[in-house]
Amino acid sequence: MxxxxxxxxxxxxxxxxxxxxxxxxxxxxxxxxxxxxxxxxxxxxxxxxxxxxxxxxxxxxxxxxxxxxxxxxxxxxVNVNTCRLVAPNQKAFDLHFSQTGFxxxxxxxxxxxxxxxxxxxxxxxxxxxxxxxxxxxxxxxxxxxxxxxxxxxxxxxxxxxxxxxxxxxxxxRPDPAHHCGAVRAYYSNVSGIPDNTFEIHLVKDLLPGYFWIFPVKNNLANVGLGVLSSVVSKRRMDLRASLQRVVEEIPYVSDRFKNAERIGKIEGFGLPLxxxxxxxxxxxxxxxxxxxxxxxxxxxxxxxxxxxxxxxxxxxxxxxxxxxxxxxxxxxxxxxxxxxxxxxxxxxxxxIQRLMNSEWLLNGVFNAALKSSMIRNVVSKSFT
Ligand SMILES: Cc1cc2nc3c(=O)[nH]c(=O)nc-3n(C[C@H](O)[C@H](O)[C@H](O)COP(=O)(O)OP(=O)(O)OC[C@H]3O[C@@H](n4cnc5c(N)ncnc54)[C@H](O)[C@@H]3O)c2cc1C
Missing domain, CATH: 3.50.50.60 (FAD/NAD(P)-binding domain)
Structure with a gap:
């Protein structure tokens, strides 16, 4: 009617x-x-x-x-209480939270x-x-x-x-300096996802953005990446192609997607920051x-x-x-x-987002955080 x-x-x-x-x-x-x-x-x-x-x-x-x-x-x-942060140099640490998100x-x-x-x-x-x-x-x-x-x-x-x-x-009106482009897809059978943990990978080519693997129910993972829109334009990035490249070509990631299957399309949308x-x-x-x-x-x-x-x-x-x-x-x-x-x-x-343009600074912070729980706490408060 x-x-x-x-x-x-x-x-x-x-x-x-x-x-x-x-x-x-x-x-x-x-x-x-x-x-x-x-x-x-x-x-x-x-x-x-x-x-x-x-x-x-x-x-x-x-x-x-x-x-x-x-x-x-x-x-x-899926309840999560841990964030695994991976630096451009692939060093990683886990941040544990007292409260559980999902x-x-x-x-x-x-x-x-x-x-x-x-x-x-x-x-x-x-x-x-x-x-x-x-x-x-x-x-x-x-x-x-x-x-x-x-x-x-x-x-x-x-x-x-x-x-x-x-x-x-x-x-x-949208301002590319305060706006992010992002894509995501669902994958089944991504290996090596730790229990109750979501992952943030600070991949060099995406900085100051990141690649993520978030566990969802039924052995699925929400896999995606987000990049500042001004950076997307400047570097003429195709975010769907970038996602495929990370999943297929970055060795420490692609190893985990060997038996994975993408369910559905890679979808994209904007984020007004x-x-x-x-x-x-x-x-x-x-x-x-x-x-x-x-x-x-x-x-x-x-x-x-x-x-x-x-x-x-x-x-x-x-x-x-x-x-x-x-x-x-x-x-x-x-x-x-x-x-x-x-x-x-x-x-x-x-x-912090603006500082994340610097790969060497990030690697330095990670090296320091691996040694200092105080620095890990500071990082943890920014991401949660
Ligand atoms: C790829 C990506 C990943 C993200 N990851 C996360 C994350 O992990 N965690 C997180 O917290 N946030 C994340 N976000 C941000 C999050 O999606 C949004 O901030 C959130 O959805 C905002 O909620 P909202 O209710 O304001 O808007 P929306 O969720 O967009 O809801 C708006 C509603 O309005 C309706 N609508 C729109 N236009 C019209 C119209 N003309 N007439 C009638 N109805 C209309 C839509 O159908 C929709 O139902 C992500 C965003 C993207 C793009």
């Missing part, structure tokens, strides 16, 4: 990825009428390394403790969050609804998806790296996750940032309705909360 006409809600959330589903969950007890517009249907995939930071369950617990119990029962994940295919993980959000009675999900336009006036917001017009008091952009809302209402501050809100709107350029400039993690910012946006939206204030100046409280949480880490990791 073709869905046409006008629909009225209080809050319209664009996108049902980690940011959008978490935002809906944070609004579940608000009594507000929430619409989530999503271009796909679930379960759906998203090109990613699939690594979920160890702090995420704690964030979900602040919304609803039942979410953490459900997460414990969620079996589509690797879960986005097909499963995003579906987990989506199912929790869809169960909330105040929220209506409109799947297969691609947003084409957003208009914000002094009275409210209008979001167009197909032939349907969604009206609300405010709109929250959780629609990812190519956010329609961001494009429409902020002047932010949080190494610069961008406008995240204004009159009647907030942006979350990738739409707000919140990805860690060193590790490439953005799922945790999407979940944290989605939660803050949901909580701040409640406040907007309580105080009947949807002004840009009131929304600034949201930006302040998000940057309070992430900016110092992102700024520090941006500095």
């Amino acid at each position: 073709v869905d046409t006409g006008t629909k009225a809600f209080d809050v319209i959330i664009c996108g049902a990825g980690p940011a959008g589903s978490t935002c809906a969950l944070a609004l579940a007890d608000s009594g507000l009428r929430v619409a989530v517009l999503e271009k796909s249907s679930f379960p759906r995939d998203k090109t990613c390394g699939d690594a979920v930071a160890a702090y995420v369950p704690k964030v979900l617990a602040t919304i609803d403790s039942a979410l953490v119990r459900s997460l414990e029962d969620f079996t589509e994940k 690797i879960s295919r986005r097909m499963d993980w995003d579906n987990f969050l989506f199912e929790k959000a869809v169960a909330k009675s105040n929220t209506t999900f409109f799947l297969n609804h691609t947003i084409s336009d957003v208009t914000i006036t002094s009275d409210g917001v209008t979001v167009m998806a197909g032939n349907t017009e969604f009206k609300g008091k405010m709109v929250i952009g959780c629609d990812g790296a190519h956010s329609v809302l961001n494009r429409k209402v902020t002047g932010t 949080g190494s610069r501050k961008v406008p995240m809100s204004g009159d009647r709107f907030m942006l979350c996750g990738d739409a707000a350029s919140l990805i860690d400039p060193l590790s490439g993690e953005g799922i945790g940032q999407a979940i944290v910012s989605g939660r803050y946006a949901g909580w701040h939206a409640k406040k907007c309705f309580e105080e009947n204030n949807f002004s840009a100046s009131h929304m600034k409280q949201y930006d302040a909360q998000v940057y309070q949480k992430f900016w110092s880490r992102h700024r520090k990791n941006h500095i």
Whole structure:
């Protein structure tokens, strides 16, 4: 059936990825009428390394403790508490963490969050609804998806790296110095993957980016690489070819892929990095996750940032309705909360990212880290 006409809600959330589903969950007890517009249907995939930071369950617990119990029962994940870092000179050390993160295919993980959000009675999900336009006036917001017009008091952009809302209402454009290109593929039978361990290989030609091997369920591995977009352009890199080259030609890696089989295609996508501050809100709107350029400039993690910012946006939206204030100046409280949480880490990791251009410096750090637990701890805090 073709869905046409006008629909009225209080809050319209664009996108049902980690940011959008978490935002809906944070609004579940608000009594507000929430619409989530999503271009796909679930379960759906998203090109990613699939690594979920160890702090995420704690964030979900602040919304609803039942979410953490459900997460414990969620079996589509591999727990990880160790990161194996490999230097350009192939020296390696393991960083052990007190908290456990996990690797879960986005097909499963995003579906987990989506199912929790869809169960909330105040929220209506409109799947297969691609947003084409957003208009914000002094009275409210209008979001167009197909032939349907969604009206609300405010709109929250959780629609990812190519956010329609961001494009429409902020002047932010991708900047290759603050953007990363990345590709990944799934492989079966990669040998030598240690238990509960994800691997980061600082391969010389990819610096300041890296190659990764992350274990997923059923003897699969998520294998990929990410490189700063300015470097990709300068070196005219073809990232899919680079991935194949690392897997097939770098001896200490290719040995482990002798019996491996690639499952599906090599997929690519962009990462808007949080190494610069961008406008995240204004009159009647907030942006979350990738739409707000919140990805860690060193590790490439953005799922945790999407979940944290989605939660803050949901909580701040409640406040907007309580105080009947949807002004840009009131929304600034949201930006302040998000940057309070992430900016110092992102700024520090941006500095480290720039230092990682130097192969000899990295090799030196690794040589020192092999001798000093203090240096290993410093490195560990940057990557997790
Ligand atoms: C190759 C790669 C590897 C990565 N590895 C990791 C990792 O290991 N760990 C990590 O933490 N992060 C990783 N990231 C980053 C991570 O994928 C993102 O930061 C995260 O997905 C952001 O979540 P989000 O909810 O903001 O956006 P998304 O996950 O992109 O969700 C946006 C949602 O909006 C929907 N949407 C988009 N446009 C429209 C539209 N016009 N109309 C309606 N709906 C729309 C999409 O279908 C999607 O469901 C990686 C990224 C890449 C590209």
